[in-house]
Amino acid sequence: MTAATTAARLRRIAPIWVVLVLVLVGIVWRDPTFADPPTLLAFVKRSAPLAVLALGQLFVVISGELDLSVGALITACVVAAARLGEGDPSRTWWIILLVLGFGVVVGVVNGLITTMLRVPSFITTLGMMLVLGGAVFLWTGGSPTGALAENFRQYGREDIGPVPYAVVILLAIAVAAYFLLHRSRFGHQVFATGGGTRAAELSGVAVRRIRVTSFVLSGLLAAVSAILLAGFAGLSANAGQGYDFQSISAVVLGGAVLGGGRGGIGAALGGAFALQAMFTLLNLLGMAAPLRDTVQGLLIVAAVAFAAYRLRSNR
Amino acid sequence: MSRKVLPGIAIAAAVLAIAACTSTKPTGAAGPSSSATPTDASQSKFYNQADFDRELKQRTETAQGDPSTPWLQTIDASYVDTTKYKKNPKWHLCFSNASVSNPWRVTGLTTMKAEVALHPEIGDFTVDDAQGKDDKQISDIADLQTRNCDALIISPNTTDALTPAVTKACQSGIPVVVFDRGVNTTCPVSVVHPIGGYAFGAAAAEFESQRIPKGGKVLALRILPGVDTLENRWAAAKSVFQKAGDNVVGVEFTDGDPAKTKTIVSDYIDRFGGLDAVWMDAGATTVAAVEAFQDAGRKVPPIDGEDEQDFLELWQKDGLNAIAPTYPVYEWRTAVIAAVDILSGKQVPKEWVLPQPVITKDNLSQFITPGMPPLFYSTCGCQKMPGFPQTWGGK
Numbered sequence: 001m002t003a004a005t006t007a008a009r010l011r012r013i014a015p016i017w018v019v020l021v022l023v024l025v026g027i028v029w030r031d032p033t034f035a036d037p038p039t040l041l042a043f044v045k046r047s048a049p050l051a052v053l054a055l056g057q058l059f060v061v062i063s064g065e066l067d068l069s070v071g072a073l074i075t076a077c078v079v080a081a082a083r084l085g086e087g088d089p090s091r092t093w094w095i096i097l098l099v100l101g102f103g104v105v106v107g108v109v110n111g112l113i114t115t116m117l118r119v120p121s122f123i124t125t126l127g128m129m130l131v132l133g134g135a136v137f138l139w140t141g142g143s144p145t146g147a148l149a150e151n152f153r154q155y156g157r158e159d160i161g162p163v164p165y166a167v168v169i170l171l172a173i174a175v176a177a178y179f180l181l182h183r184s185r186f187g188h189q190v191f192a193t194g195g196g197t198r199a200a201e202l203s204g205v206a207v208r209r210i211r212v213t214s215f216v217l218s219g220l221l222a223a224v225s226a227i228l229l230a231g232f233a234g235l236s237a238n239a240g241q242g243y244d245f246q247s248i249s250a251v252v253l254g255g256a257v258l259g260g261g262r263g264g265i266g267a268a269l270g271g272a273f274a275l276q277a278m279f280t281l282l283n284l285l286g287m288a289a290p291l292r293d294t295v296q297g298l299l300i301v302a303a304v305a306f307a308a309y310r311l312r313s314n315r
Numbered sequence: 316m317s318r319k320v321l322p323g324i325a326i327a328a329a330v331l332a333i334a335a336c337t338s339t340k341p342t343g344a345a346g347p348s349s350s351a352t353p354t355d356a357s358q359s360k361f362y363n364q365a366d367f368d369r370e371l372k373q374r375t376e377t378a379q380g381d382p383s384t385p386w387l388q389t390i391d392a393s394y395v396d397t398t399k400y401k402k403n404p405k406w407h408l409c410f411s412n413a414s415v416s417n418p419w420r421v422t423g424l425t426t427m428k429a430e431v432a433l434h435p436e437i438g439d440f441t442v443d444d445a446q447g448k449d450d451k452q453i454s455d456i457a458d459l460q461t462r463n464c465d466a467l468i469i470s471p472n473t474t475d476a477l478t479p480a481v482t483k484a485c486q487s488g489i490p491v492v493v494f495d496r497g498v499n500t501t502c503p504v505s506v507v508h509p510i511g512g513y514a515f516g517a518a519a520a521e522f523e524s525q526r527i528p529k530g531g532k533v534l535a536l537r538i539l540p541g542v543d544t545l546e547n548r549w550a551a552a553k554s555v556f557q558k559a560g561d562n563v564v565g566v567e568f569t570d571g572d573p574a575k576t577k578t579i580v581s582d583y584i585d586r587f588g589g590l591d592a593v594w595m596d597a598g599a600t601t602v603a604a605v606e607a608f609q610d611a612g613r614k615v616p617p618i619d620g621e622d623e624q625d626f627l628e629l630w631q632k633d634g635l636n637a638i639a640p641t642y643p644v645y646e647w648r649t650a651v652i653a654a655v656d657i658l659s660g661k662q663v664p665k666e667w668v669l670p671q672p673v674i675t676k677d678n679l680s681q682f683i684t685p686g687m688p689p690l691f692y693s694t695c696g697c698q699k700m701p702g703f704p705q706t707w708g709g710k
Contacts, residue, residue: 031586039585042611046578082689143421145688145708147625157610233574233603235625235689237418241572283567283582 015310016254016270019303023277030284041164043280044273048166049074049156049229051272053243054250055177056221058268059214061251062181064194064260065114065121067215069128070222070247073106074240076132077226079144082235087147095152100223106132107219111212121215129244136237144237148230156231166228173224178265190214194260249300250275274303361546367554370513378670385670386645386696387652390510392664397504400490401660402465405438408654409464411455413472413496414447417571417599418623418690423647425707426695430648433700434655449476456480460487466654469503470495474543490657494650496544505653505663509643509671512547516596518640518673519548519619520555523592526617526636527561531591534583535566536576536604538597544642548596556594564590573603580607592617598639599690601626605635622674622682625689631679639674639682645696686710 027034034040053070060067077099085095110128114121155165181187192200193210201207229239248258254271256263278299373390380388408431415421424442431440443459445452452472457480459467467489471477478498485491485502494507523533533556537549549566556563564587569576583590584607593604598621605626608615615635620626622641630637646669656663672694674682682693687709697703704710 031582033585033588042581046574046581141415141421141425143415143418143688143690143708145690147689157606229574233572233577234606236573237690238572239574279578280582283579284586 014255014264014267014270015306016267016274016303019253019306020270020274020277023274023281026281027277027284030281038162041162041167043276044170045156045164045166046232047273047276048164048170049225049232050243050246050250050276051170051269052173052221052228053225053247054254054268054272055173055265056218056225057247057251058177058254058256058263058265059181059190059217060121061248061256061258062194062260062263063190063211063214064197065211065214066248066258067110067125067218067222068122068244068248069106069110069125069132070218070225071240071242071244072129072132072136073103073219073222074226074229074243075238076136076240077102077223078148078230078235078239079136079140079237081152081226081230082144082146082148083140085146085149085152087149089149089151092149092152096227099227100220103219103221103223103226104216105219106222107216108212110219111215114215115208115211140237144235146235148235152227153231153234156228156233158231166232169224169228173221174265174269181265186210186213191261194262196261246275247272249304253300253303275300361543362550366511366547367513367551370511370551371517373510373668374514374518374671382670384696385643385672386648388670389664390668390670392667394662395504395665397490397657397663398660400466400504400657402658404436404658406436406465406658407439407441407463408437408466408468408651409441409459409462410443410468411452411459411470412442412444413452413470415444416447419599419621419642419644419692421690422692422695422697422707423644426644426697426700427647427651429697429700429702429706430651432702434651436655436658445472447472449473452477453480456484460484460489464489466490466492466658468492468494468650468654469498470650471498472496473541474498490654492650492653492657494646494653496542501665504657505665505667507646507649507653507667507669509641509646509669511671512544513551514671515544515640515642516548516551517555519638520552520594522619522638523594523617524555524559524561527591529560530562532564532587532589533561533592533594534580534590535563535594536579536596536600537566537568538571538599539568545596552594552596561592569600571597571599573600576600576603577607580604581611584608584611584613589613590616593619595619597621598623598626601637602629605629605633609633622693623689624684624687624691624693627674627679627683627693628689630676631683637676641672641674641694643669643671643694643696644692645669645694648696684709 057067081095081099085091110125113119113124155169158165160168189205189210192205193207197207250271251263251268252258253274254267256268278296282295376390378388378390415424431437443455445455449472467484469481469491471493474497478500481493481498482500482502491503492505492507493503538545565583567579569579593616595601601618601620602625604618605615617636619638619640621639649667649669653663653667684693684698687704691707697707
């Protein structure tokens with residue numbers, strides 16, 4: 001095999017997998033037990049909320065928009081689930097349906113405002129973030145009340161046999177999202193919409209419907225992510241803080257392009273895992289917190305710069 | 316062609332190299348090196364030996380006053396005359412609040428409003444919320460001086476930034492009461508606070524240190540740097556662990572976020588094959604830390620929290636090996652009472668030091684108020700106030 005063909009093969013691998021492998025090697029170097037299956041599964045389990053969220057964000061980003069409201073939506077779902085459930089296990093089922101329904105409604109509103117009123121999604125979802133944040137604060141007075149029932153929390157916290165619920169849920173969603181994005185007519189239209197809106201419209205794609213549907217998927221998966229996160233960490237007034245930036249970072253790390261038309265389910269998952277693995281590695285390196293934030297920012301920008309460089313060189 | 320791959324790998328390698336370099340430097344008290352430098356704690360800008368000694372002494376002193384109303388009790392009080400501030404009701408009471416950004420402060424503000432309602436002499440009560448911003452609080456305080464307040468209560472956001480604003484408020488002639496976090500001036504008529512951060516941090520660290528083998532592995536979790544009472548808590552704990560020869564394996568900031576806390580604790584459990592104790596500078600995320608051990612199928616080691624409901628209930632249910640050195644919420648009542656006393660011309664303590672109860676397994680059940688929400692703080696002293704428990708979110 002010549003050097004040229006090896007390089008050509010290397011270039012076909014999405015760069016995020018290189019980053020992920022490097023970070024994982026770093027983790028195992030500091031903590032060899034990380035490679036044990038239970039520890040690895042625990043890692044996947046706590047990455048699950050971000051991974052699910054990133055999959056939803058991916059649809060919106062590929063269709064050429066952005067969803068900045070997912071963090072606030074997560075917080076609203078967690079706080080509402082505790083307030084309405086009050087720790088009563090018999091209410092868990094309708095609470096789950098309500099939370100998922102709320103995610104869908106927020107997605108529909110985001111989508112309609114963006115497509116019908118032609119407000120850029122950056123503004124629409126930023127506004128939604130403030131509306132949801134303010135509403136949660138007004139409703140709770142800053143401190144959430146109520147409690148999360150054990151059978152509500154089990155999805156983010158407990159295991160089915162040796163495998164955490166969260167991992168099973170993530171796997172199911174990832175497979176469904178894969179078929180929806182890469183194997184269905186809808187998926188092709190999402191790419192078409194983001195890749196060239198005018199061209200898509202002229203070739204008969206219902207661009208508005210595609211975008212609204214993408215926002216609905218993002219809202220729905222943010223609600224799922226809220227259920228997983230509430231299970232993992234419990235009740236908190238700032239449960240979703242930082243998740244908007246992280247979900248967009250994960251998607252972009254996974255090679256999606258802000259502006260639309262590019263991206264993939266596998267690479268977005270890789271992006272979410274790489275981001276979570278970076279947090280773990282920085283913890284393991286015992287770095288002081290302010291420095292850790294700086295390094296985290298640098299790593300994200302560097303990885304995205306790398307992805308952009310690869311994209312340019314491929315053209 | 317292969318050149319095109321290289322820059323990216325170079326960037327990644329360079330960033331990893333930076334990360335690796337910094338990792339070799341011991342951070343704070345992390346690593347065994349902390350026990351080799353016993354003077355470390357005293358070099359901190361937030362460590363004052365005299366304050367440390369005084370607070371540790373005050374822990375064992377008997378407070379003056381009725382123990383059933385601890386918000387009226389005082390420790391080491393020296394009283395000041397306030398006849399010059401005496402005024403006929405009804406009064407307009409003003410309050411500049413640092414923030415309501417955490418459940419401790421939410422319980423506090425609710426309790427404070429209930430206390431105001433107990434005093435018919437108070438005609439109006441104006442609250443400005445600085446939302447955790449120094450600059451907003453500075454302008455809030457200036458603004459309140461133009462609104463005919465008869466007395467001004469201030470809960471400062473940060474110590475250094477708010478000192479000039481508080482000094483200016485004092486000069487305006489309105490009686491000023493400062494409570495919770497401190498300022499670097501003695502100009503307020505009365506300063507209300509519980510014993511303090513050193514006493515808090517030491518109580519937790521002593522409990523943990525006594526229950527682990529010598530050289531045991533301790534993880535310290537802190538909310539954020541730079542707030543005096545929180546820095547004092549850690550300074551005291553650090554000195555306790557150093558004296559005992561315990562091995563502080565990590566000092567981490569959690570931002571008060573339960574998900575982050577749980578992740579950090581899980582990482583440490585994996586990395587060190589378990590921990591002998593977890594010290595925390597605040598209780599809001601203790602439950603998340605406990606769950607990290609439970610979910611890993613491990614016994615929960617000695618740990619500390621505060622008087623928030625979810626932790627106390629978990630402690631009782633699972634029989635944790637725990638302690639809760641509180642920072643009592645009832646000081647929010649005391650601040651109003653101090654202002655009322657001043658406007659009535661009654662003597663008040665120049666420094667109103669309140670008792671700081673420590674919850675142990677022996678008195679745990681007294682501190683659990685059934686039917687309250689998970690983020691309720693039971694040292695509010697509000698259990699017998701009108702509107703309890705509904706106003707505080709209880710049933």
